[in-house]
Amino acid sequence: MIVELIQQIFNGLVMGSVYVLVALGLTVIFGILGVAHFAHGSVAMFGGYVTYFLAQKFGLTLFPAMFLAMPVGALLGVLIERLAYRPVRDAPHINAFIIALGLSLLIDKVNLLAFGADQVVIPSPYRRVIEVGGVAMTELRLYILTTAIALVVAMGLVIQKTKIGKAVRAVAQNRPAAILMGVNVEQVSLVVFGLSSALGIAAGALIGALFAVAPGVADGLTIKGFAVLILGGLGSFPGAIIGGLVLGVSESLAAGLISSAYKDVIAFLIMIVVLLFRPEGLMGKRS
Amino acid sequence: MVKIIREKRSLGWVGALALAGALSATASVGAEKVLKIGQNDALSGPGAVYGLPQQKAVAIAVDQINAAGGIKVGGDNYKLEVILSDDKANPTEATNSVRRLIDRDNVKFLAGFCCSGPTSAVATFIGREDVIMLVGTAAERSITTLGNANLFRTRPPADYTGAAAGVFVAQKGAKSLAVIGSLDAAIYQQYLAAFETEFTKGGGKILAKETFALGDRDMTSQLTKIKGLNPDAIFTLGYVEQVAFVYRQSAELGLKMPRYGFSGGNEAQFMKVATQEQMEGVWDLRPTELTIEALGPTAKAFVAAYEKKFNEYPTPNAPYAYDQIYVLKHALEKAGTVTDTKKVAAAIRELPPVPEAVLKYAPVGGRMFDENGQAYISNGAFQWKKDKWVYIADLPSDSASYSKFLRTLRK
Numbered sequence: 001m002i003v004e005l006i007q008q009i010f011n012g013l014v015m016g017s018v019y020v021l022v023a024l025g026l027t028v029i030f031g032i033l034g035v036a037h038f039a040h041g042s043v044a045m046f047g048g049y050v051t052y053f054l055a056q057k058f059g060l061t062l063f064p065a066m067f068l069a070m071p072v073g074a075l076l077g078v079l080i081e082r083l084a085y086r087p088v089r090d091a092p093h094i095n096a097f098i099i100a101l102g103l104s105l106l107i108d109k110v111n112l113l114a115f116g117a118d119q120v121v122i123p124s125p126y127r128r129v130i131e132v133g134g135v136a137m138t139e140l141r142l143y144i145l146t147t148a149i150a151l152v153v154a155m156g157l158v159i160q161k162t163k164i165g166k167a168v169r170a171v172a173q174n175r176p177a178a179i180l181m182g183v184n185v186e187q188v189s190l191v192v193f194g195l196s197s198a199l200g201i202a203a204g205a206l207i208g209a210l211f212a213v214a215p216g217v218a219d220g221l222t223i224k225g226f227a228v229l230i231l232g233g234l235g236s237f238p239g240a241i242i243g244g245l246v247l248g249v250s251e252s253l254a255a256g257l258i259s260s261a262y263k264d265v266i267a268f269l270i271m272i273v274v275l276l277f278r279p280e281g282l283m284g285k286r287s
Numbered sequence: 288m289v290k291i292i293r294e295k296r297s298l299g300w301v302g303a304l305a306l307a308g309a310l311s312a313t314a315s316v317g318a319e320k321v322l323k324i325g326q327n328d329a330l331s332g333p334g335a336v337y338g339l340p341q342q343k344a345v346a347i348a349v350d351q352i353n354a355a356g357g358i359k360v361g362g363d364n365y366k367l368e369v370i371l372s373d374d375k376a377n378p379t380e381a382t383n384s385v386r387r388l389i390d391r392d393n394v395k396f397l398a399g400f401c402c403s404g405p406t407s408a409v410a411t412f413i414g415r416e417d418v419i420m421l422v423g424t425a426a427e428r429s430i431t432t433l434g435n436a437n438l439f440r441t442r443p444p445a446d447y448t449g450a451a452a453g454v455f456v457a458q459k460g461a462k463s464l465a466v467i468g469s470l471d472a473a474i475y476q477q478y479l480a481a482f483e484t485e486f487t488k489g490g491g492k493i494l495a496k497e498t499f500a501l502g503d504r505d506m507t508s509q510l511t512k513i514k515g516l517n518p519d520a521i522f523t524l525g526y527v528e529q530v531a532f533v534y535r536q537s538a539e540l541g542l543k544m545p546r547y548g549f550s551g552g553n554e555a556q557f558m559k560v561a562t563q564e565q566m567e568g569v570w571d572l573r574p575t576e577l578t579i580e581a582l583g584p585t586a587k588a589f590v591a592a593y594e595k596k597f598n599e600y601p602t603p604n605a606p607y608a609y610d611q612i613y614v615l616k617h618a619l620e621k622a623g624t625v626t627d628t629k630k631v632a633a634a635i636r637e638l639p640p641v642p643e644a645v646l647k648y649a650p651v652g653g654r655m656f657d658e659n660g661q662a663y664i665s666n667g668a669f670q671w672k673k674d675k676w677v678y679i680a681d682l683p684s685d686s687a688s689y690s691k692f693l694r695t696l697r698k
Contacts, residue, residue, distance in 0.1 A: 004515040015505065118335065119333075119528060129541060136539060136541045210505075212528075212560070215332075251508075252508045255508030255509060256509070256512045259498075260498050260509045260512075261498050263503075263508065
């Protein structure tokens, strides 16, 4: 029983670490621009496809292909910010909301046209299984967990330790004051979109290696990403990390201990419960 | 000649109907006539693993028939033309797709139908239409129990195979079993129900039934639970891609017990997801579909034609659709009409197994299709060894008594 429990928690942490990558992008974008970036899951899937393409085309393994795909994703993020969200920056929020929905449809269809409707599994050479006291951990899952942790730490360092990170935090805390202090808001939002999209691309690549990239996967990721946001607190960086891991583990435990039929319901249940009893999220501040 | 007609957006429906009417066999004049067949199949989405091979199999049969001079009906010579339509393995899409084929393209003969959900939806209304519907891989039982006189299916229903599989797994000595599958779908429920009856009779017990949804690829939670139960064997039911993920993840989690399953699918389809080591020893208990060891020269010729045209190995289910086209050819020639679907249906009912058929049909009362419009082939046990499925044994199955049972369910 204990072994099974630890196994479920390990499985959940791996999935949760991928959710964290998706949710971090969403939460930083929300913090800076107040935009619910629904297309983020589709961007992640685009990343999975690009990673697969690079791996096939140049005979690369998973991680080199993923690190090559991340700048492509950053570029896509920058383009999205400039072409889609910036023109409506000063318009009512509903405009950005509708653009976000349209964008997710658009990117989904581009994925479909460019890469087809078949599922794509990104090949990875990491097939070994390490068993510790009955708990089986595949090499791939361990690498995914460590890669996700490394990326989150890197993102955290950028936000906490660099000048541009300071600017990002300033804009998130108080936009007018940041502008008065001479922070270049346009540059900040470009950087935020670039970094967030690169993390999303990494998430898509990891999902593609662990499972597959296919039409329909993006919707699930976006929903899970927003569930994490609500759970952790909108705009909260530590909230996204804790929320992602909690969601991953609770899905895994629910499927294992209650019933596999309820696995996908968990994300929605968590959203409802948090909104009812702690609308600001686990790490959010009460306003 | 295969022609893909997608949305004709530029034409109004009146124009489309007029055009279709002008092109249709009945209205055209000349020595060489064209007979249009509508093929509805899952050409994209999760069912495409079964639908695309059916599309290719039909294309081969049509090529062969056309190259040999077409179909001779009442002094006229008909060349076949296929109008393809994608139902994406979705019931709503399938209903729309078949309506388009009937109403817009004026098709009288429908072939394809790889997937149970969409095919069941079409089967609910097809009895009222003036068409013949030939069903392939879709194995949900009710498709041939709805009382449609114009529907014929080449693949036996899922529970016909499930019962034989239950006997086999019990004989293999498994006493306890954990099941994981796409158990929301009727086809897998029916297979499992028949399986469980026979398996329990043989002294076995099912410890757990775990579900995954269509589109799920992460089954580690369910498999971890199964690992904790430590059954003698596990049984997996579902579409190829998902079943492949179960085999991959069960190997990753270190499940060492024998793994049985029901999915079909060829080697290339499994190798996209899992490795040879992860697949080693897995059993697939399914109808004896395309298997050169078991079927001999017709299967060999079919594989050769398929590989030549498409440069890939056919999937086990592909012949269901190939055989449909030859059934249609013989029935049309016998009925002497391409317009009177009642006569054609009567002719199909009288047919013995057609000589060109790739699969080895078990005739009921000397006829290929029983009074339910259902054909039967034997069931087989296949095991993955090194890099391929190997035919191990025949699973004894009684088509005559199953046919009687099916008759009792028919409306």
